Amino acid sequence: MAGGAVLPTKENHAETFARLRDAHAREVTEDYVEMIADLIVEEGEARAVSLAERFGVTPATVNNTIKRLERDGFVSSRPYRSIFLTEAGQALADKCRERHQIVYDFLIALGLDAKIAEFDAEGIEHHVSAETLEVFRKFTEARKTGD
């Protein structure tokens, strides 16, 4: 069965994949600002060592990435000090947290296990359009207020 997806025209393919590549470029940025925001809440500050531990990468990698985020205006940091979000970084973190929560809640509303919902949300959140996110949100809401 599986009702035959509308085949995108050739011309659309290229655009689709270009947008996907862009999306991927933002993923690491989003994961970092989200995690930095979490750390500031949970531990009072965001240290490179904590980021390294949570992402499962080396401190050197964190350093690299933080430099990129700083270059791109999402964080500020001084040598040997902890890491701060700029306004842009905070705004992005807020957006990401909200989006993550909506995706997570949606997966839970569908009946998925918390562990799986958490993992899948982490992957899916970066690839959900505003429209789809809104549909997810409404669906969860409907389930909560009693179908």
Add this chain to the structure above:
Amino acid sequence: MAGGAVLPTKENHAETFARLRDAHAREVTEDYVEMIADLIVEEGEARAVSLAERFGVTPATVNNTIKRLERDGFVSSRPYRSIFLTEAGQALADKCRERHQIVYDFLIALGLDAKIAEFDAEGIEHHVSAETLEVFRKFTEARKTGD
């Protein structure tokens, strides 16, 4: 509101992100074998020029990628000739096509526009666990057979 996601323990974070990085490493491979399979069906063969056009990249990039896929055992090709899937490549393409269709159908079942469903499916499909995929499939089925 937004029912408070279970916070993964610190130890789980690293594993989550390691798996996400793995998932990303497979995305391009999956997109390529899927597209190669499509081209063989649609045009009788998969040429580098068609892949380049559909992905919106240069022929040189396609060449690079095909070399990697060949190294990894998913495709076979001879210089200046078209590209073939190995058994492993075909199996992966089949799996991806099915998964893509399930995600697409699910988004459609949720009421999303075909264009948006197609784009979001392309991003989401690589990040859906077997469990979530099964829930998607059942949901779509339920909607079809009349709530």
Add this chain to the structure above:
DNA sequence: AAATCAATTTAGCATGGGCTAACTTTTTGC
């Protein structure tokens, strides 16, 4: 205050996945 330990940074490397420009091979059209 010095020594030690933890955290951070730097240097140098690899791979993936893009690019352009130049070149070779294959296909096509006369």
Add this chain to the structure above:
DNA sequence: GCAAAAAGTTAGCCCATGCTAAATTGATTT
């Protein structure tokens, strides 16, 4: 059958994202 066009390949470049090893800085402890 040859010339031009199309397709494919190669070389050399770039950036993102990872790594290890070594150097440096900051914090702690005696």
